[in-house]
Amino acid sequence: SQKIEQNSEALNIQEGKTATLTCNYTNYSPAYLQWYRQDPGRGPVFLLLIRENEKEKRKERLKVTFDTTLKQSLFHITASQPADSATYLCALDRGGNNRKLIWGLGTSLAVNP
Amino acid sequence: EPEVTQTPSHQVTQMGQEVILRCVPISNHLYFYWYRQILGQKVEFLVSFYNNEISEKSEIFDDQFSVERPDGSNFTLKIRSTKLEDSAMYFCASRARADTYGYTFGSGTRLTVV
Numbered sequence: 346s347q348k349i350e351q352n353s354e355a356l357n358i359q360e361g362k363t364a365t366l367t368c369n370y371t372n373y374s375p376a377y378l379q380w381y382r383q384d385p386g387r388g389p390v391f392l393l394l395i396r397e398n399e400k401e402k403r404k405e406r407l408k409v410t411f412d413t414t415l416k417q418s419l420f421h422i423t424a425s426q427p428a429d430s431a432t433y434l435c436a437l438d439r440g441g442n443n444r445k446l447i448w449g450l451g452t453s454l455a456v457n458p
Numbered sequence: 459e460p461e462v463t464q465t466p467s468h469q470v471t472q473m474g475q476e477v478i479l480r481c482v483p484i485s486n487h488l489y490f491y492w493y494r495q496i497l498g499q500k501v502e503f504l505v506s507f508y509n510n511e512i513s514e515k516s517e518i519f520d521d522q523f524s525v526e527r528p529d530g531s532n533f534t535l536k537i538r539s540t541k542l543e544d545s546a547m548y549f550c551a552s553r554a555r556a557d558t559y560g561y562t563f564g565s566g567t568r569l570t571v572v
Contacts, residue, residue: 379560386568388462388549389501391560434501443513444489444553446561448501 347373349449351435357455358425366420366452368435373447376440378411378418383432383451393420394438425456460484464550464564471540471571479535479567481550490533491551491561492525494518501549507533540571 349370358364368378377396381389395402395411395418402409408421422429432453436446463482471477483490492504505525506513512525524536533552537544547568551561 381560381563386547386566388464388551388563388566389561391562394558394560396558436501443506445491445503445506445514446493446501447503450500 347371347437347447349373349435349437349447351433351449352452355453355455357457360426360456360458362425364422364425364429364454364456366433366435366454368418368420368449370416370437370449373416373437373439374413375437377438378409379436379438379446380407380409380418380420381434381436383434389434389436392433422454425454427456427458430455460562462550462552462562462564464548464567466567467565468568469570471569473542473571474539477537477540477569479537479548479550479569481533481535481564482531483533483550483552484554484562485531487552487554487562489513489553489555490527491553492535493549493551493563494546495549495566496546504535504548537569540569542571545569545571 379394380392383389393409395409406423410419432451434451435449465480490507493501495501503516505515505519522538527533547566549566550564553561
């Protein structure tokens, strides 16, 4: 069955540094890979979607890479701020007419002032 | 910015009782979903809904679960006879047709079965 692994440990970084989060998966070939932010007690908030034929996607301070050979995505937040502290979820999306998301457990990020 | 609205935010119910969780998806979205997240665990797919019918349902979505879009705006999840293990956050989500869009999730309903 499919397996999605994200950084198992919580990530603590200093404000202004770049946070890098990892998502690895097995036994799946997603058409898209998505990243979401989740705050405690809240629903996931969509951040970025990258297609299987794309290597990199950027949005403001966010950058996602996608390597379908390694079955890995990296999610970067540059110039991190305390407000970026949250759990970040990786989700695989099979695409097509009948899309659904398969989720990782998430990585908790704390940005210290 | 358009939002997916879920009510109630918190529901406590006795085991064996029926609950209805309500959602108002974004008005021009066409695809609707229910996901759930048990505390400390991954978000799990329950069901997808398109064109007034279920597109797919997971193993979790057994005969005790049903969904309905009764009036073109609301989207409901009914659990007929709740069990303790149904306690979780339930998220409604919707998305537009375009492939490049992600999903918009509601803030969730925390269901506690006692």
